[in-house]
Amino acid sequence: MAGVAAALVLAGCQVPTFDGYRGSTSQGHDEFKLYAGTVIAGIVIGVFVAALIFWSVIRYRKRSDEMPRQFQYHIPLEITYTIVPIVIVLVIFVFTVLTEDRMTAVAKSPDLKVTVTAFQWGWRFDYPRHVTVTGETTVDPDPIGLNGGQCAPTADCLGPGLVLPAGQTTTITLVSNDTVHGFYVPKFNFSRYAQPGYDQQRFDLTPLQVGVYRAQCTQLCGLYHSLMLFHVVVLPPDQFRTWLTGQATLTSASTSHSSTSHQEAAA
Numbered sequence: 001m002a003g004v005a006a007a008l009v010l011a012g013c014q015v016p017t018f019d020g021y022r023g024s025t026s027q028g029h030d031e032f033k034l035y036a037g038t039v040i041a042g043i044v045i046g047v048f049v050a051a052l053i054f055w056s057v058i059r060y061r062k063r064s065d066e067m068p069r070q071f072q073y074h075i076p077l078e079i080t081y082t083i084v085p086i087v088i089v090l091v092i093f094v095f096t097v098l099t100e101d102r103m104t105a106v107a108k109s110p111d112l113k114v115t116v117t118a119f120q121w122g123w124r125f126d127y128p129r130h131v132t133v134t135g136e137t138t139v140d141p142d143p144i145g146l147n148g149g150q151c152a153p154t155a156d157c158l159g160p161g162l163v164l165p166a167g168q169t170t171t172i173t174l175v176s177n178d179t180v181h182g183f184y185v186p187k188f189n190f191s192r193y194a195q196p197g198y199d200q201q202r203f204d205l206t207p208l209q210v211g212v213y214r215a216q217c218t219q220l221c222g223l224y225h226s227l228m229l230f231h232v233v234v235l236p237p238d239q240f241r242t243w244l245t246g247q248a249t250l251t252s253a254s255t256s257h258s259s260t261s262h263q264e265a266a267a
Contacts, residue, residue, distance in 0.1 A: 015033075015036045015040070016036070017032075017036070018035070018036060018039045020032060020035060020036075020189070021186060021187045021188075021189055023187075023188065023189045023208075024187045024188055024207060024208055024209050024211070024213060024234075025188045025189075025190070025205050025206050025207050025208060026206040026208060027102070027103045027188075027189075027190065027203075027204065027205065027206065028187070028188045028189035028190055029189075029208065030099050030102050030103055031099065031103060031189045031190075032189055033099070034095060034096060034099040035189075037095065038092060041088070041092070045088070104203065105204065106171055106202050106203065106204055107169050107171060107204055110169045110170060110171040110204065111165065111168035111169050111170065112127075112128070112164070112165060112168060112169075112170040112171070113128065113170070113171050113173070114126065114127055114162070114164075114170055114171075114172055114173070115172075115173045115175065116162065116172055116173070116174050116175070116183065116194070117175050117176070117177060117194075118174070118175070118176045118177070118181035118183065118194040118217065118221075118228075119176070119177035119178055119181075120177075120178050120179065120221060120222050120224070121136065121217075121221070121222060121223070121224035121225065121227065121228045122134065122135050122136035122228065123135055123162075123228075123230045125161075125162050125163075127163075127244060127247070128244075129244065129247075129248040129251075130248065130251050131244060131247040131248050131251055132251070133161060133162070133163070133247075135161075135230065161230065161231050161232070161233045162215070162230060162231070162232045162233070163232075163233045163234075163235060163240060163243060163244075164205065164207050164232060164233070164234050164235070164240070165207075165234070165235060165236070165237045165240035165241075166207050166208070166209065166210050166234045166235065166236055166237065166240075167206070167207070167208070167237065168206065168207075168237060169204050169205070169206045170204065170205050170206070171202060171203070171204055172202065172203055172204070172205060173199065173201065173202050174192055174193075174194045174201040174202070174203070175194060175196075175198070175199050175201065176194040176195055176196045176198075177196070178196060178221075179196060179221050179222065180193055180194065180195055180196070180219050180221065181193070181194040181217045181219050181221050181228070182194070182216075182217050182218030182219035183215070183217070183218075184215060184216055184217070184218040185213055185214075185215040185232055186213075186214065186215075187213045187214075188205065188207075188213065188232070190203075190205070191218055193219060207232075207234040209234065210234050210235060210236055211234055212231055212232070212233050212234075213231060213232040213234070214229070214231055215229070215230050215231055215232055216228065216229045216230070217229075
């Protein structure tokens with residue numbers, strides 16, 4: 001009866017975050033579960049070892065000046081404390097490999113592909129249909145606000161925005177134009193280096209929740225490194241499609257205007 005009651009009570013509990021993030025993408029959440037499970041296992045083992053030490057201190061404390069019984073070997077005990085740690089390490093290793101395989105897997109047919117280019121000192125996000133979002137720290141443009149529209153400078157400017165659809169998988173190709181930069185989204189539990197001359201850095205992000213997520217460069221890359229911020233805007237799929245269509249229309253109109261102006265100037 002007590003076991004049933006305990007199960008009912010614990011069923012409503014959540015695993016503590018241990019001062020980390022739960023992960024706002026499916027990949028980040030997998031990482032959190034591995035992290036939380038490892039920490040819980042460490043706590044359980046630590047409590048068990050502490051209990052054994054405390055028990056030994058009390059049980060075998062000095063009671064008299066008589067020499068206690070001496071013994072040298074305890075084969076079953078020695079086998080146990082050799083095998084158990086090996087089993088624990090193997091279990092953690094297996095869960096780590098499985099989690100890393102899920103996190104690093106790249107979908108063959110993702111819902112969206114985006115190329116992220118880091119440069120001194122800003123970010124460029126290239127989408128399908130020739131849509132590009134660019135922001136430079138020294139100029140401080142912020143084309144994307146909290147609702148996926150234009151940024152209101154006094155309210156929601158967080159650096160240039162990477163816009164993603166919620167619940168869908170986006171394959172990111174991460175490149176650098178100059179030096180090594182760090183692509184880091186804390187609430188995604190994700191960080192990856194952008195390296196110059198290497199254009200095969202690909203990973204998937206599958207956001208689980210609509211929202212705006214702070215992000216930054218984490219590799220010292222020059223004078224304005226500390227200001228090389230950006231943010232990820234996660235929109236519902238229908239709002240994302242509306243945003244992408246609007247950006248594509250603006251790009252097409254801008255291209256047409258530039259072409260017309262060039263022809264007039266040539267004439």
